[in-house]
Amino acid sequence: MDITRDTTEEEKRKRVVLALVLSSYLVVGIDGSLVITAIAEIASDLHLGDMAMSWVQNAYVLAFGGFMLAGGRLGDIYGRKRLFCISIVLFCIGSLGAGLSQTAMLMIVSRFAQGVGSAAMAPAALGLIMDYFQGKERVKVVAWYGSISGLGLCVGLVLGGAITSYGSWRWGFLVNIPLTLGMFAYAAKWLHRENTVKARLDIRGTILSAVAVFTFVYAIDGAKSLWMWLIVSSICLLIFGKVEREAVFPIVPGCLFFSKNRCNGYVARLLMIGALMGYNFAISIFLQNGFGFTSLQTGCSFLPMTLTTFCGALAVPRLVGKHGNIPVLLSGLMMLVIGFVWLAQARCDGPYLFAICLPMILIGFGQGLAMSPLTNLGIEGVDSKNTGAASGFVNVTHQIGGAIGLSLMVSTSEGISDCDMRFHHCMVIAAILISLALAITIFIQSLNVTIAKEKKDRISH
Template identity: 35%
Template sequence: MKNKKTFGLILFIILFSYFLILMDNSIIFTSSLKISQDLKMNESTLSWVSNAYTITFGGFLLLAGRLGDLLGRKIIFLLGLFIFGFSSLVVGLSTSSEMMIIARAVQGIGSAILAPTSLALLMDTYKGDLRVRAISYYGSTAGIGSSFGLILGGWLTSALSWRVGFLLNVPFSLLLIILTLVNVHQSDIKASKIDFLGSFLSVLISVLFVFGITVSNLFIIILSFILIILFILWEKKLTYALIPLELFKNKVRTGSYVARFAFMMAMLTYWFILPQIMQKMYHFSPLQSGLAFLPLTIVNFIAALFLPRLTRALGNSKVMILGQVILLTGMILSLVSQPEWGYFYAMVFQMMIIGLGQGWLLAPLTAAGVEEVSPELSGAASGLTNMMHQLGGPVGLSIVVLFSSNIVDLSAYYHLVMGFITAFLSVGLLVLIFTRTDNNKK
């Protein structure tokens, strides 16, 4: 491959597709009340609008990432765009709760294909400094897309309709399909064998695990852990494994997977609780609670602009730890703040610190997750990176809901949840410290 000097349209295709799927995941938080009213959903049914997407997204990530290695990135990426766009159309036109939930599950499959394949396309396309910068933008997109989804969901729900947020995906998906056909070349990486049993087990384990956590069923959770052991024993035997265990031989990669899982345990919980506090305690509208995340989103975006230069100066491992420390500091400040102080005093400054930490953490975590991986395994590494990102959220949120569901006082609820969030991020910091490297990887 020639060493590219400019990003070209491929980076736009990668980042915009990733942005859409992350934004779609968080847009539900500020539009859920209106969705439940329009489709006559109770609280339990409404939760499955998000859960159906999360379960299939997490369940198919490993398989989707590996299929890109085996069959070529371009064809798998196009398949993901088609599934995502078509299911978004059905979501936007839904007339019943059943139609909505099934469409969201299919949408999760499309997202599961796009997330790892987009990162693998990035690894295939860019080398050297361009790759460092591209990964920085990719990692930053994860935080910005999730935060922007809260804002967009609130605005569209208040100004137009919650349906518009999903229907917009249709023309965007068509645009990306056309751009991909013209600009992306099919990769030459092929394989003669596919790990069918490993593929089936990976989907079954992920679906059972997320479902068990979601419904707080201990038997299903234990069953998923038993299947994980069987999956590992099976994968050890194969030279064409779905998830090659050599990915875990690199301590930096392994640490990044665990830290990313802990990050999402914290952040999904954070994005879940704050709109509740804002709407119940401050009487914010969906639009106002979405716009209230602007301090975090803006600082996150600005931090991402300086990240490539910071990474060149300090190295990826040091920037990861710096980002984690700043993020943890912002959460500790949020923990000791009193929500009764009001939005400006209790949340704005804290959000800015959190946005800075998030902006300097996600991209280095992404880079560490694919560090020194061979081209033929980049899809598998990308799938594992994205799976940790997707599964961490529902696990953390379910743990918090389990221990906080009976608390009525909003202030007590806020502090308990923020305590859990701080604990999750503290674990992530310890993991990064113990798995760091002194090399200044570029």
């Protein structure tokens, strides 16, 4: 056996896996933000009313959030290669349908298919990182994985603005076709058929989790009967908890919550993504209404944050290796707090460089430093049979956090007509959410230190 050849083959396989993981996350990120800038053109061409227009985005968000937990567990049961390939096909079909849509119904159904594909693709991609990379390599790949989210957002906003300004919005969806077909070809060739867990999918848990997340996201995403949908979601969640405790192979194993660090990762991630998602929406509106930016200019204005997010992520592996996840996470969260407090002072007649660009740089570095440690905490110490479940739960907290943050900012600022005051209000909420994430992280780590010290004292005596 040629050991050198085997080593070279495995290294090439890792590079392909890395490219697939990053490409999948980039495509999902671009698609999610592209619709924000293209929605007006889509509504005009397809003659969409306000309700249909909102469902073009809601269908994607609800499917993405509702099927994420099931997507993570399916990877454990049937293999991440199989699930990743199926998710690519679903996303490709959804993109084709959206790009060719002539009616509101076809567009909404296509967006739903894209959401289901994304719900399977995101946890499968994170699971592939856990399968193929260990130690310092995993820290580095997770850092890149986290930075791609911000890059996808910026590229999507710029691409959406450029397409709506100079071409047809349809190309924003159709460009996914060659990308996803190429991803499918490489995935089919290079991914291992890994060992799967011999178990049945928890059907009751899957249905209950999908309904609970679906109704919760719908409730806070503009449902008229807010409290009715929240009550339905709460009831489903309570029943889901009971079902999962009795299930032989639950889609959310209770062991995920035995670790304080993992719980820290889930809660802090939810709060941070809530702040960032609401911020992305609020600042896009502020720049267009207050500064008079076009869609393309608004997309380009995110470049300072995108570049610094990427730079921060590149520095994470070295910093985590030297200082550990928690100090890096705390530094990132503190930068985010300062950035949002700074942005809260912005005014429509202020200079873009000082009022928007400089705090954006801080927010970019903060996001780049914090995202990877949060992901590392969320999957820390998980055994191989629960890899998909942990990956799915990390992505669910990401999705739900974004929905909560966006809804909170939109609903509480609805009655504020002044552009400056509305933006100030949203940035204060973002700063509060990040401050809560910072406080929870400090509290849990202080608790860990106290417990470790008590254990050490007991052993010494």
